[in-house]
Amino acid sequence: MHTPRRTLLTAAGAGIATLTLAACGGGTPGTANSENKGEPKRGGRLRAAFAGGGAAETLDPHLSNLFADAARAKALFDKLADYGSDMTPRPRLAERWEAAGPGLDRWTVTLREATFHDGKPVTAEDVLFSYRRIADPRKAFRAKASLEPVDLDASRATGPRTIEFRLKRPTAEFPNVLAAFGAYIVPKGTERFDRPVGSGPFRFVSFTPGRSARFRRNDAYWDGAPHLDELEVVVAGEESARVGALLGGQVDYAHELNPATARAHEGKGRIEIVRLRNSAMQGFAMKTDRAPFDDPRVREAFFLIADRQELVDGALSGAGEIGNDLFGKGYAHYAAGLPQRVQDLDRARHLLKAAGAEDLRVTLDTSPVAAGFTEAAGIFRDQAKKAGVTVEVRTGNKDSYWKDILDSGTLASYRSGAMPIESHISQRLLTGSTTNATHWRHKDFDDLYQRLQSTKDTAGRTALYERLQRRLHTEGGFLVWGFADWIVGTGRRVRGVARDAPANTLDWARFDTVWFA
Incomplete structure (x- = not known):
């Protein structure tokens, strides 16, 4: 029998209330954490509330899809690299990497000295096993697409802590593979995760799917032992349940709050609001291979129809900033020098007339699958009406929405979390990309991307990134109207929560650096 999400929340809430006084490091509110001042203190159990996936949840890090999965995986495991706030890879288990020769199709990765929770060293064979399992x-597994450039049959360990990766083609941005979402390293031979052994900052204590997972400090962690004694990730799927638990002192960290909640509590002293800027691209995907969007004038x-500020204000309640029809604002290689596009209804009408689409009617697919989707669809419908375009909003099933819009329809609400601009291009904008929602398929564009990956010189690659984005800005299929903040709440005694950390980056939900004042 399927248990309704709200019932699960009630059960989780009961567990939270029971454990708070005995084990929670937060407890009574203290001073605000906005500046993270003071020397870190050791001790306490932090309880972090996330939306969950019910009884089907797992601690297998290669199956991470939800934010709760990612937070648990980050506590237990490490990747070879992870992304900084600008989406460039930073070394983690990999001490360094370098191209092995001029061709950019062989790379050598050297591991740092690190151990798993059972005391065994992290080796090259563990890395190869993990990557082959993912592939x-x-x-x-989520990271499979990111590992596609790697020829894992030809890759080999050249020493206990060195790996030679052979690639299927030149790949200048190979370090992005090492940092890919879900590309965690597990001990060779691991297939069960009921009592997982990783190399991360916390050790496994217990796990009840759909309820909570408890972890204890790993004193031997290679990056320094966490300040906290324990971490508990609890499931509270409804935002109201997470906020209520935070206000009541039953949890110390509440993930994924909505803008209205942030406005209601920001600066009021009861809890601290943390805004993670540029965490999610918001836009519409136009199918470029079918009418009416096969005409670049349309x-x-x-x-030009989009009033981006109105969309940010209305669909995101102002919790974000406007976009410019390109992915990755604020990330490395973003073409920030392109002129900001603004609403121009006269020009839009002229283009539609030239395309023979003066009385255009289109269906916009949307769904409550993501915050702001249905609101943005309604706002854009009203904006389009001013240009003589009739937009009919069709609300789809949120459980199948992403699969449905990949090949169906012509116009759809779209959203993306943080990733390198290169990954966005390779996974969504090449002829063979498996998640190409705009059906953007151009051989010259593919060739330019491959040229970028074959260019060792950083300045040369930067110029090619600019060319690729200029093309997309002119005639691509993504209407990117905004970038949403990701909002979390913390108790007033919590310190060390990174603020310059879009979701999916190294410092997002990184609890080994958090402490209680």
């Missing part, structure tokens, strides 16, 4: 064609007209 198993019989499985649906796509440009839609770019």
Whole structure:
């Protein structure tokens, strides 16, 4: 029998209330954490509330799909690299990496000295096992697409802590592979995760799917032992349950708050609001291979119909900033020098007339699958009406929405979390990309991307990034109207929560650096 999400929350809430006084490091509110001042203190159990996935949850880090999964995986495991706030890879288990020769199709990775929770060293064989497990064609592991450039059959360990990766083609941005979402390293031979052994900052204590997971400090952690004695990740799927638990002192960290909640509590002294800027791209995806969006004049007209500030204010309640029809604002290689596109209804009408689409009617697919989707669809419908375009909003099933819009329809609400701009291009904008929601397929664009990956010189690659983005800005299929803040709440005694950390980056949900004042 399927248990309703709200019932699960009630059960989780009961557990929270029971454990607070005995074990919670937070407890009574103290001073605000906005500046993270003071020397870190050791001790306490931090309880972090996330939306969960119910009884089907797992601690297998290669199956991470939800934010709760990612937080648990980050506590227990490490990747070879992880992303900084600008989405460039930073070394983690990999001490260094370098291209092995001029061709950019062989890379040598040297591991740092680190151990798993059972005391065994992290070795090159563990890395190769983990990557081959992720790449198993019989499985649906999240990082599989990111590992596609690697020829794992030809890659080999050249020493206990060195790996030679052979690639299928030159890949200048190979370090992005090492930092890919879900590309965690597990001990060789691991297939069960009921009592997982990783190399991360916390050790496994217990796990009840759909309820909570408890972890204890790893004193031997290679990056320094956490300040906290324990971490507990609890499931509270409804935002109201997470906020209520935070206000009541039952949890110390509440993930994924909405803008209205942030406005209600920011600066009021009861809890601290942390805004993680540029965490999610918000936009619409136009199918560039079918009418009416197979005509670039129609796509440009839609770019000019959008009042981006109105969309940010209305759909995101102001918790974000406007976009410019490009992914990755604030990330490395973003083409910040391109002129900001603004609403121009006269020009939009002219383009539609030239394309023979003066009385255009289109269906906009949307769903409550993501915050702001249905609101943005309604706002854009009203904006389009001013340009003589009739937009009919169709609300789809949130459980199948992403699969449905990949090949169906012509216009759809779209959102993306943080990733390198290179990954966005390779996974969504090449002819063979498996998640190409705009059906952008151009051989010259593919060739330019491959040229970028074959260019060792950083300045040369930067110029090619600019060319690729200029093309997308002019005639691409993504109408990117905004970038949403990710909002978390913390108790007033919590310190060390990173503020310059979009979701999916190294410092997001990184609890080994958090402490209680």
